[in-house]
Each structure stands twice: as C-alpha cells, then as structure tokens.
Amino acid sequence: MESELRAVHYVNQFFAGIGGEAAAGTPVQVRREPVGAGRALAAALGAHARIVATVIAGDNYFSDEREQARAAVRDALRELAPDVVIAGPAFEAGRYGIACAEVCRIAGAEGIPAVTAMHPGAPGVLMYRREVLIVPTSASAADMPAALGPLARLAVKLGRREPLGPAEVEGYLPRGYRKSGERAEPGYKRALDMLEAKLAGRPYASEVPYVAPEVVPSAPPLRDLADAQIALVTTGGLVPKGNPDGQTSGNAKRYFRYPIAQLETLRPGEWEAYHVGYFTHLVDRNPNYVLPLGYMRELEKAGVIGALHPWAYTLPGVSTPVAAARRLGEDIAAQLRDGQVGGCLLVST
C-alpha cells in the first residue's frame, strides 16, 4: 500500500474564493488545507494524495510584484517540502495561467515535481510549454470536473516519481522533446502504413508533428518620424460610453474604428472599456491609458510626429483565438496601409 503523497495546490484569488478582479492584488498567502476549487481537486486525488497546503496569490500581485511573489512561493515550497505541486487549472486565463506555470517552474527548481493545466491557446502555454508539464483543458472553467481527473492522475504519478511516458499517452501537452525508445514495428513499416492511410484518406498520426514557427519579420524602421502618420490601435476593448456598436467583452469576431480627428484627448464619461479580462475602472477614469490619444496629440503639436491617423481601432483581445486575432490584425493593417499610415502603436492590456 503506497503511502499518501503530500501535495501543495496553487490557486489565484478567484479560485480561492476570495474575490474577482478587485482582489487581484492579494499578496501570497498559505493556508494549511484545500481551499476553494482545491476541495474538488482533493476529491479527485482520493486516497493517493492529500493537499497539505494551498498557496494563494492575486493575479495582479503575481504579475506586478514578480520578485516578491516568486520569493514568497519559493520560501513556502521550501518550508512545506511537498511530494508534488499542482497549479490551477487555469483554463484560458492569461495572468493566472502564467502564474501557474511560473509556480511549477519554481517548484522544479527546488527539485519538486509539478504540473499545471490550462487551455492549449492560453498565454502560459506559449511561454512555458518546454519547461513545465501542462495538462490540456477546455477554455471554460465550467469544465472543472473534466479537467481535474487527468490533472490529479498525472500529479500522483509525478509525486511517486514514476517514469513519465510520451505526451499522448500520459495526457499532457507535448513539450517538443524527443526521447529514444522502441516501437512495436520497424520504422519503414510504420511509414508505409501512414502513407497508405494518407492515400486512402484515412486518419493517421504523424510521429513528428509539424508546428510551423511563427516568425514575423520586423518592419524596417521609420526614417522620418516627423513626417509620418501614426495610428493607434488597442486590444483593451475601449468603446464610446454605452457601447453603441455592441462590442463583445471578449472573443473578438470583429474590430471597431472610431473617428478621432476632432478630439484633443479622450475624456472620462465619453469612453469606457468593455473587456472581461481586466479591472477596467482606471481606464474608465482615464481612457488615454489604453488609447493614448491625449499624449499623441501633444506630440503631434510638438512636431514629433507628422500626424495622428484620424481613425482609432479597438477590439477586446481577451479570449480571442490566435487565428481570429491574426485575421483581424491583417484586416486592420490593410486599412492602415490604404490610409498611408507609416507606423502603428498597439496598446495591449
């Protein structure tokens, strides 16, 4: 009978039940029990592992106070010395996913196996896929029950220091490593089987998945800024007050453009941010924080730039799949080219 593993769970302020965006500045705290969503994780772990502590941090705290947050997590893990660290699931959350992956990285540096879970399109995967074990989930936190099973199973395996099999067998996202091993059939036979399946239109699984790297060649520098027309774009979801065009709060299917030629600055009360990914109260008080029209007008008057483009482009970037974002970006870029724009500033939240 294997002894019960000691696990530490990491959650953010929301999944700890402390609060939403308003509590995103919560500093790192440790509670010696499963908290919030951790209770369901504890059930999924069953008799194999016990959550001896939950480390909690607000998403903004983890992002803004990076050094302090990392040190606090590291110290907590050193003191607790668990057999395994489990972070999340973060689903498609940006900051939370990054924090979860970072917590796993910190655990790894302390020699503690760790695993997290999030949607394959989440920013945390983009940044940490090679360093950290990530179990794929759907984009929605409503799928928590389905996400916990694979996460708990992998956590127990890691905590027991059992050897890890390939990604598709164990249920984690491929990290891009190749391990030598034996397969049931020789290579030439497998290749011919694959070719046969491909020619017959049957599904087949490539042994080496081809993921084209995203390399965007950088545009050459602007030669004469004082002569150039500069455009402003934001993914912060800025809209005229009342959101007259019905911009969604996330998952952008289209972008919006607003005439700004007559405006000296963006005034509170006339604009608001409609975006479910961040706490928008400060932008509502000063919309120039995400669409810096006021500053650009000053720089235009001072002759630093030739002119500010008369259209400002906005959309809500949160939860927008990369493929959609690419298409929308290409559309906006085409419009800017038609408008003789020389350079563009994109403010992202």
Next chain:
Amino acid sequence: MISAIYDLALTTGASRVVRGCRIEHVCGNPDLGPEKDHEYGLTILRTALGALTTAVTGPTLFDPMESSAEVVHAS
C-alpha cells in the same frame, strides 16, 4: 506594442515591445499624481515612437525607464 506583460508580448511575434506600466493603466500611473502621471505617459509614448525608428532583428524590449530623457524630439 505597448504592454505591461512584456515577457508575453515578446513571444507573440511583435518585434518592438515597449514596457507599459500595469494592465489597468498601460500608458501611465495614477499613483504618481496628475503631473508625474502625465510625464510618465509621455515618456512611454516617446519611447514607443523611438522604437518605430529603431532597426531590430527580432523581438526587442524598449523600457521607458531605461531610455534617456529625450528619446525623440522635434528638430
């Protein structure tokens, strides 16, 4: 791109990434008081415009806090 989460921004294919203040107030900082907030916002914007005139070979971070006082000025 002006972003507070510049680590992430650098992995997205953006060649010129300017460090913003915080997600909730990318181009400024209300904690500094109106005058310094405004100054800070202008510094971020000047850094961003300077980035547009700088040749880069790959994702490059431009940090307004490290740039010299007048990155861009009218001649």
